Amino acid sequence: MIWQRLRATLARTREQLAGRVRAVVRGAALDEDLYEELEAVLITADVGVATTQRLLEGLRERVRAEGIRDASAVPDLLAEEVRRVLTAVAAPPAEPGAGEKPLVVLVVGVNGSGKTTTVGKLAARYRSQGRRVVVGAADTFRAAAIEQLERWCQRTGAEIVRQAPGADPAAVAFDALQAARARGADVLLVDTAGRLHTRVNLMEELRKTERVLKRLDPSAPHEVLLVLDATTGQNGLAQARHFTEAVGVTGIVLTKLDGTARGGIVIAIADQLGLPVKWVGTGEAAEDLEPFDPDAFVEALFDRDQESA
Ligand SMILES: Nc1nc2c(ncn2[C@@H]2O[C@H](COP(=O)(O)OP(=O)(O)OP(=O)(O)O)[C@@H](O)[C@H]2O)c(=O)[nH]1
Numbered sequence: 282m283i284w285q286r287l288r289a290t291l292a293r294t295r296e297q298l299a300g301r302v303r304a305v306v307r308g309a310a311l312d313e314d315l316y317e318e319l320e321a322v323l324i325t326a327d328v329g330v331a332t333t334q335r336l337l338e339g340l341r342e343r344v345r346a347e348g349i350r351d352a353s354a355v356p357d358l359l360a361e362e363v364r365r366v367l368t369a370v371a372a373p374p375a376e377p378g379a380g381e382k383p384l385v386v387l388v389v390g391v392n393g394s395g396k397t398t399t400v401g402k403l404a405a406r407y408r409s410q411g412r413r414v415v416v417g418a419a420d421t422f423r424a425a426a427i428e429q430l431e432r433w434c435q436r437t438g439a440e441i442v443r444q445a446p447g448a449d450p451a452a453v454a455f456d457a458l459q460a461a462r463a464r465g466a467d468v469l470l471v472d473t474a475g476r477l478h479t480r481v482n483l484m485e486e487l488r489k490t491e492r493v494l495k496r497l498d499p500s501a502p503h504e505v506l507l508v509l510d511a512t513t514g515q516n517g518l519a520q521a522r523h524f525t526e527a528v529g530v531t532g533i534v535l536t537k538l539d540g541t542a543r544g545g546i547v548i549a550i551a552d553q554l555g556l557p558v559k560w561v562g563t564g565e566a567a568e569d570l571e572p573f574d575p576d577a578f579v580e581a582l583f584d585r586d587q588e589s590a
Pocket residue numbers: 390391392393394395396397398399420426473474475476508535536537538539561562563564565569
């Protein structure tokens with residue numbers, strides 16, 4: 282079932298990437314022209330120039346080493362190269378109940394990337410596992426942001442810790458961790474404001490939030506999830522670098538993978554940022570969040586049964 286969902290989510294990327302790889306390979310000779318065409322396909326699918334070079338280098342090496350002559354081998358070889366890049370950095374999400382209690386998860390990212398929705402989805406997931414979930418409303422810029430989070434909490438049975446709009450986000454995070462501890466919560470999820478990554482003072486605020494959490498628990502936050510909107514493609518990578526310079530990002534949540542043809546960005550994230558994608562957003566509903574599995578991803582992306590896709 283998960284496989285079917287992932288397959289459906291990746292439909293447009295599959296068409297753009299694996300579908301076009303198959304199209305250029307069909308009836309072609311395994312020569313320089315073909316490599317050039319593959320390069321264009323990968324770059325168009327938002328894999329990015331540097332990562333495309335790396336994939337094609339790996340491909341050439343396999344072709345040389347194994348004396349491959351037939352271009353029809355290329356899609357499978359390329360799938361293996363993609364798998365290699367993804368598994369090199371793969372790491373599962375930190376889950377509550379495994380170690381620290383509460384597990385402290387800080388969620389960061391630019392405006393509209395899907396932070397609050399991801400916090401809501403994670404709350405829903407952990408609640409359905411019977412976990413006690415506290416959510417910190419550290420996006421204090423707008424009253425609407427707090428209300429949005431409150432709705433998610435009402436729906437999922439998570440407990441919200443909030444202050445008035447305009448309050449110090451770091452203070453809210455501090456309160457939330459204190460409350461989560463006092464209540465014996467399994468997990469604390471901290472939502473933050475959509476930061477303009479070009480404004481240094483906002484990054485400073487994020488650093489302060491991280492620092493303040495450490496004052497209560499030096500090992501916190503245990504997970505810092507950077508939420509990236511897949512539809513922003515290569516631009517998302519530039520944004521990501523600002524965040525990784527400011528805070529200790531442990532993994533990526535790639536949202537809105539449904540409906541985009543830019544899923545190739547997953548490969549660029551692993552290769553260029555060296556960070557694991559930990560979760561993938563596949564829609565707007567509570568259940569539309571999947572832990573990222575590189576093998577399942579590659580299988581769904583390079584679907585062998587392409588004709589019926
Ligand atoms: N299709 C789709 N939509 C999503 C996904 N994740 C979030 N969204 C939508 O993206 C929009 C923005 O989501 P939010 O969670 O409010 O984003 P945010 O990062 O909290 O935004 P700010 O608080 O304004 O910075 C909403 O309409 C969400 O429903 C996803 O995985 N797929």
